[in-house]
Amino acid sequence: MTSPKPAPPAVPPYADTSVRESVLRRIRNRPTTRGAAILLGVLVLLAVLAPVIAPQNPHDLASLSVMDNRLAPGSEGMNGMTYWLGTDAQGRDMLSAILYGLRTSLLVGLSSTAGALAIGIAAGLIAAQFGGAVDAAIMRVVDFMLGFPSILIALVLLASIGRGVDKVIIAIILVQWAQYARLMRAAALVERRKEYIEAAINFGLPTRHIMLAHLLPNSIGSVLVVSTISIAGAITLEATLSFLGVGVPVTQPSLGLLIANGFEFLLSGEYWISVFPGIALVLLIMSLNLVGDRLRRSFNVRGP
Amino acid sequence: MTSPLLEVSGLRTVFHDLRGSWPAVNGVDLVVQPGEIVGLVGESGSGKSVTGFSLVQLIDPPGEIVSGDVKFKGEDLRQASEERMRRLRGDRIAMIFQDPLMTLNPVLSIGEQMCEAILEHRVMSRKNAMREAAQALSRVGISSPEARLEQFPHEFSGGMRQRVAIATALLNSPDLIIADEPTTALDVTIQSQILFEVQKLSRETGTAVLWITHDLAVVAELADRVAVMYAGRIIETGTVDDVLDRPRHPYTLGLLGSSASTVNPGERLRQISGAAPSIDARPSGCPFRPRCERALPVCAEIDPAPEHDRGHSYCCHNPIPEGPVP
Amino acid sequence: MIAYVLQRLIQSILVLLAVSIVVFLAVYGIGDPIELLVPPQVSAAERAAMIRRLGLDLPVVQQYLMFLGNALKGDLGRSFVHGVPAVELILARLPATFELVLLAMSVAAAVGVPLGLLAGLNPESRSSRAIMAGTVLGFSLPSFWKGMMLVLLFSVALGWLPTAGRGETVSVLGIQTSLLTLDGLKHLILPALNLAIPNMALMIRLVAAGTSEAMSQDYVKYARAKGVRRKRIVGRHVLRNILVPVVTVAGMEFGSLVAFSTITETVFAWPGMGKLLIDSIYQLDRPVVVAYVLLATFLFVAVNFLVDILYAALDPRVKLIGEMA
Numbered sequence: 001m002t003s004p005k006p007a008p009p010a011v012p013p014y015a016d017t018s019v020r021e022s023v024l025r026r027i028r029n030r031p032t033t034r035g036a037a038i039l040l041g042v043l044v045l046l047a048v049l050a051p052v053i054a055p056q057n058p059h060d061l062a063s064l065s066v067m068d069n070r071l072a073p074g075s076e077g078m079n080g081m082t083y084w085l086g087t088d089a090q091g092r093d094m095l096s097a098i099l100y101g102l103r104t105s106l107l108v109g110l111s112s113t114a115g116a117l118a119i120g121i122a123a124g125l126i127a128a129q130f131g132g133a134v135d136a137a138i139m140r141v142v143d144f145m146l147g148f149p150s151i152l153i154a155l156v157l158l159a160s161i162g163r164g165v166d167k168v169i170i171a172i173i174l175v176q177w178a179q180y181a182r183l184m185r186a187a188a189l190v191e192r193r194k195e196y197i198e199a200a201i202n203f204g205l206p207t208r209h210i211m212l213a214h215l216l217p218n219s220i221g222s223v224l225v226v227s228t229i230s231i232a233g234a235i236t237l238e239a240t241l242s243f244l245g246v247g248v249p250v251t252q253p254s255l256g257l258l259i260a261n262g263f264e265f266l267l268s269g270e271y272w273i274s275v276f277p278g279i280a281l282v283l284l285i286m287s288l289n290l291v292g293d294r295l296r297r298s299f300n301v302r303g304p
Numbered sequence: 305m306t307s308p309l310l311e312v313s314g315l316r317t318v319f320h321d322l323r324g325s326w327p328a329v330n331g332v333d334l335v336v337q338p339g340e341i342v343g344l345v346g347e348s349g350s351g352k353s354v355t356g357f358s359l360v361q362l363i364d365p366p367g368e369i370v371s372g373d374v375k376f377k378g379e380d381l382r383q384a385s386e387e388r389m390r391r392l393r394g395d396r397i398a399m400i401f402q403d404p405l406m407t408l409n410p411v412l413s414i415g416e417q418m419c420e421a422i423l424e425h426r427v428m429s430r431k432n433a434m435r436e437a438a439q440a441l442s443r444v445g446i447s448s449p450e451a452r453l454e455q456f457p458h459e460f461s462g463g464m465r466q467r468v469a470i471a472t473a474l475l476n477s478p479d480l481i482i483a484d485e486p487t488t489a490l491d492v493t494i495q496s497q498i499l500f501e502v503q504k505l506s507r508e509t510g511t512a513v514l515w516i517t518h519d520l521a522v523v524a525e526l527a528d529r530v531a532v533m534y535a536g537r538i539i540e541t542g543t544v545d546d547v548l549d550r551p552r553h554p555y556t557l558g559l560l561g562s563s564a565s566t567v568n569p570g571e572r573l574r575q576i577s578g579a580a581p582s583i584d585a586r587p588s589g590c591p592f593r594p595r596c597e598r599a600l601p602v603c604a605e606i607d608p609a610p611e612h613d614r615g616h617s618y619c620c621h622n623p624i625p626e627g628p629v630p
Numbered sequence: 631m632i633a634y635v636l637q638r639l640i641q642s643i644l645v646l647l648a649v650s651i652v653v654f655l656a657v658y659g660i661g662d663p664i665e666l667l668v669p670p671q672v673s674a675a676e677r678a679a680m681i682r683r684l685g686l687d688l689p690v691v692q693q694y695l696m697f698l699g700n701a702l703k704g705d706l707g708r709s710f711v712h713g714v715p716a717v718e719l720i721l722a723r724l725p726a727t728f729e730l731v732l733l734a735m736s737v738a739a740a741v742g743v744p745l746g747l748l749a750g751l752n753p754e755s756r757s758s759r760a761i762m763a764g765t766v767l768g769f770s771l772p773s774f775w776k777g778m779m780l781v782l783l784f785s786v787a788l789g790w791l792p793t794a795g796r797g798e799t800v801s802v803l804g805i806q807t808s809l810l811t812l813d814g815l816k817h818l819i820l821p822a823l824n825l826a827i828p829n830m831a832l833m834i835r836l837v838a839a840g841t842s843e844a845m846s847q848d849y850v851k852y853a854r855a856k857g858v859r860r861k862r863i864v865g866r867h868v869l870r871n872i873l874v875p876v877v878t879v880a881g882m883e884f885g886s887l888v889a890f891s892t893i894t895e896t897v898f899a900w901p902g903m904g905k906l907l908i909d910s911i912y913q914l915d916r917p918v919v920v921a922y923v924l925l926a927t928f929l930f931v932a933v934n935f936l937v938d939i940l941y942a943a944l945d946p947r948v949k950l951i952g953e954m955a
Contacts, residue, residue: 144648149889152926159911159919236772243774244896244908259775263897266778267786267793275782278775289770362854394857401855406848411870411945420866421856472856 036290043284047102054096073272086272098280104254109235112172120180128188129211142178150175158246168247172234187219225299228292232285255281309512310336315372317358326584328354330536341513343523346533347580352516356482361389395425398473400483404465408457415453421475440471463494484516499526532556535591542616552623555592598622642935649927654694707917716921727902731887733822738829746837768831777824777897792817794899821898840872874945881937885930
C-alpha cells in the first residue's frame with residue numbers, strides 16, 4: 001500500500017484508469033515489438049535476397065555433392081566449402097536450403113493471404129451491402145467453413161488435387177477467406193449505419209459507388225490489421241501440410257518440408273537437418289505474431 | 305447514553321491513479337447507536353457508497369483507506385485481520401447492495417447463496433441451514449419459500465431478489481445492516497413495501513441500519529437520524545426532524561428543495577445550480593462554495609469545521625438561521 | 631427442453647446432409663468417380679460391371695440418393711489397399727485416436743484450469759505474465775514442430791520416453807487400450823501432451839479471462855460482504871460461472887483435437903484414424919479418405935449437439951430460453 005500523495009493539482013487533465021493501463025502496456029511491450037519488427041524485416045530481406053546471398057543453389061541438383069551428405073554444422077565439404085549449418089541427406093547446404101525455404105514459405109503465406117483477403121473482403125462487402133437472402137447464403141457458407149478445422153479441409157482438398165505450390169495456395173485461400181468475410185461484413189455493417197452512407201444513399205449515388213468508394217475504404221482497416229496475424233497462420237498451415245507430405249513439391253521445399261525431410265535423422269542425433277529450418281520457421285511465425293498483435297492492439301481490433 | 309454500536313472518526317478513503325490520490329471519503333465522522341436507523345444521504349459521487357464499503361474494509365485497489373478510526377462495539381476494525389473481518393461480515397455486519405440483478409450469482413441456487421451466509425459463520429447441517437433460510441424468506445413476505453430456495457436468481461423479479469437480499473442479511477441476526485441504495489432500482493410501490501418491512505424488522509430484531517440513499521424522502525419515511533454527505537464529508541447530521549425540518553446547511557436546504565416528496569403540492573421544485581465537484585477537482589475551502597448562494601469570502605479560504613448544537617451538527621460559515629424551512 | 635433438443639437435432643441433421651452433398655459433388659462432380667471408386671488395376675470388363683453396380687451410369691440425383699442410402703447403411707466403399715470396407719477400417723483405428731484425444735483433453739483441463747485461475751486472480755504478477763506469454767507460444771508454434779521438440783528433448787536427449795508407436799495394449803470389453811499398461815502410458819504421454827498444448831493455452835486464456843471478469847462482478851463483492859471465504863468464492867462462485875464456457879469450448883475443441891491428431895499421430899507414428907488418413911492419402915486409397923471425411927463430420931456434429939445439450943443443462947438461464955424457443 002502506498003502512502004497518501006501530496007494534494008492533487010487544481011485542474012488535472014483526465015482521470016481514466018484504462019488509459020493508464022494501455023499506456024503502461026505500450027511502454028512495456030515496446031522493446032519486444034521493436035525487436036520482433038526488426039527480426040521480421042531481416043527475415044523478409046533474407047528471403048528476397050536468397051538467390052544472391054545463398055552460398056549454393058539448393059534446387060540445382062548438379063551443384064550438390066552427395067558425398068557431402070549429412071555433414072555436421074561447420075564441416076568442410078569435398079569442394080572446400082564450409083557448411084555452417086551442415087548438410088542434408090542429399091548433401092545440400094542447410095543454410096542455402098533455409099534461405100530458399102524461407103522464400104517459399106513467405107511466398108505461400110503472403111499470396112494465399114492476399115487471395116483469401118480479396119475473396120473474403122468481396123464476400124463480406126456483398127453480404128453487408130445487399131443483406132437478405134444474399135447475406136444469409138454467404139454467411140451460411142462462412143459458418144459452414146469455419147465450423148470445421150481448417151487443417152482437415154486443406155488436407156482433404158490437397159489429397160484430391162495433388163501437391164504443388166499453387167495448389168497449397170488455393171487450399172489455404174479456401175480455408176481462410178471465410179474469417180475475413182465475417183470480419184468484413186461486421187465492419188461494413190457498422191459503417192453502413194453511419195449517417196454519411198445514408199446521406200449518400202438518399203443522394204441517389206449508385207450502389208457500386210457507395211460500396212467501393214465509401215464502404216470499402218472505411219471498413220477495410222480492421223480486416224487488414226487482423227490479416228497480419230493470419231499470415232503467420234497461413235505459413236503455419238503451409239508448413240504443416242508440407243510436413244504431412246501434401247504441401248509443396250520436393251523440388252521447391254519450404255521450411256516445413258525441410259523439417260519433415262530431417263525428421264527421420266532427428267532420432268539418430270543428426271539434429272541440424274530439422275532443427276535449423278525449424279528455428280527459422282519459429283522465428284518467422286513468432287515475429288509475425290508479435291507485430292500483428294501489436295498492430296491489433298494499437299488499432300483496437302478484436303481478433304478473428 | 306449507551307455506548308455506540310459504530311463510531312467512525314476522521315475516515316479517509318482515497319483512490320490512487322498515475323497522477324495522484326483522490327479522496328472519495330475525506331474525513332467522515334459518523335455514529336450509529338444500537339437499533340437505530342441512520343440515513344446517509346448524498347448525490348452520486350459524494351462518497352456515500354465508498355463510506356459504506358470502507359466500514360467493512362471492502363475497499364480494493366486502486367482504493368485505499370488511509371486514515372481514521374472505525375470502532376464497532378469498541379473494536380478497532382482498521383486493525384482487525386482479514387479473517388476477523390470475514391467473520392464479522394455477514395454475521396455481525398450484513399450488507400445489502402444496490403442492484404439486486406447483479407448481486408446474486410446467476411448460476412447458483414437461491415438456497416445455496418443463502419445457506420452459505422449461515423454455514424460460513426456457524427456450524428450447522430445443510431438441512432437446518434435450509435430451514436433457517438426458508439424462515440427468513442417467509443419473514444420478508446415470500447410465499448412457498450421451500451420451493452423458492454430451489455430456484456435460480458433469473459426466476460425472481462427485481463423486488464423479489466431484493467427481498468432475498470434482505471432475508472439473507474437477517475440470517476445471522478446482525479447488529480448492523482449497511483444497505484447501499486437497496487431500493488433505487490425498484491419501482492415506487494415495491495420501494496415503500498420494502499421500507500416498511502425493513503423498519504418493522506429493525507424494530508423487531510433490534511438491528512441497527514445504515515441506509516445509504518440519494519433520496520431524502522426515503523430517509524424521512526424510514527430513518528431516526530440522518531447524515532448528509534457532500535464531496536467526501538458529512539456536512540450536516542442530526543435527527544430526521546432536526547435536519548429535514550430545520551436544516552442549517554445550504555446544501556441540505558437545496559436537497560430538500562429539489563426533492564419531489566418534501567415539497568408542498570403546487571410549489572415549484574428548485575434545483576441546486578451547478579454540479580457536484582468530481583473527485584479530482586474539488587475546490588479549496590468549503591467544497592460547496594461554488595454552488596452556494598450564501599457563500600462568504602471566508603468560505604474560499606477555510607474549510608468550515610463542524611458546529612455542534614444539541615446533537616445537530618453542521619459545517620458552514622454562514623448557516624441558515626434557526627427556524628422552520630422558509 | 632424437449633423442443634430445444636429437437637430443434638438442435640434437426641439443425642445437426644441439416645448440416646450432415648449439406649456435408650454429404652458437398653462430399654458427393656467433390657467425388658462425383660469435380661473428380662472422376664471411376665478413378666475414385668474403382669481400383670485402377672481391374673480389367674475393362676470388370677470396370678464396366680463395377681460402373682453399373684455402383685450406378686455411375688444413372689442420373690446425378692439418383693446417384694446421390696444411392697450414395698446417401700449406402701452411407702446410411704454404413705457402406706462408404708471398400709479400401710483399395712486393404713480390401714475391407716472403409717468404415718470398418720476407420721472404426722478399428724478409432725479407439726487409439728479416442729484415448730489420445732481424451733487424455734489430451736484431460737491434461738489440457740487439468741493443467742489449464744488451475745493455471746488460468748492463477749493468472750486470472752493475479753493478472754499483474756510475474757508468474758501470471760509468464761503463463762500468458764507461454765500461451766502465445768502454445769497457440770502459435772506449429773504442432774508438428776512442438777512434437778518434434780518433445781521427441782528431441784524427452785526421447786533423444788533424456789531417453790526417458792519412447793519416440794513412437796502405441797506400446798503394449800490390453801483388451802477391455804473388446805477394445806484395445808494403452809491406458810492400462812505402463813508401457814502403453816509411456817507411449818501415450820508425449821503425443822497426448824503435444825495434442826494438449828494448444829488446448830491448454832486456450833483453456834488458460836479462457837479461464838483467466840473468465841476469472842478476472844467474474845472477480846470484478848458484484849456477486850463476488852456481495853459474497854465477500856456475506857463473509858464467504860476466498861476459497862469458496864473462487865472454488866464455487868467463480869469456478870461455477872466459468873464452467874459453462876470451459877465445457878462448451880472443450881466440447882467444441884473436441885473436433886479440432888480429432889483433426890489435429892492427424893499431425894500428432896504422424897509425428898509419433900500413433901496408429902489412429904489420423905495416421906490412417908495420411909497413409910490413405912499417400913496410397914491414393916480414396917474410399918478411405920471419403921469415409922474419413924463423412925465419419926469425422928458425423929463425429930463433429932454429434933459432439934456439438936451433445937455440447938449444446940450439456941450447455942443447457944449447466945446454465946440455469948439457458949433452459950428458459952430453450953423452452954421459449
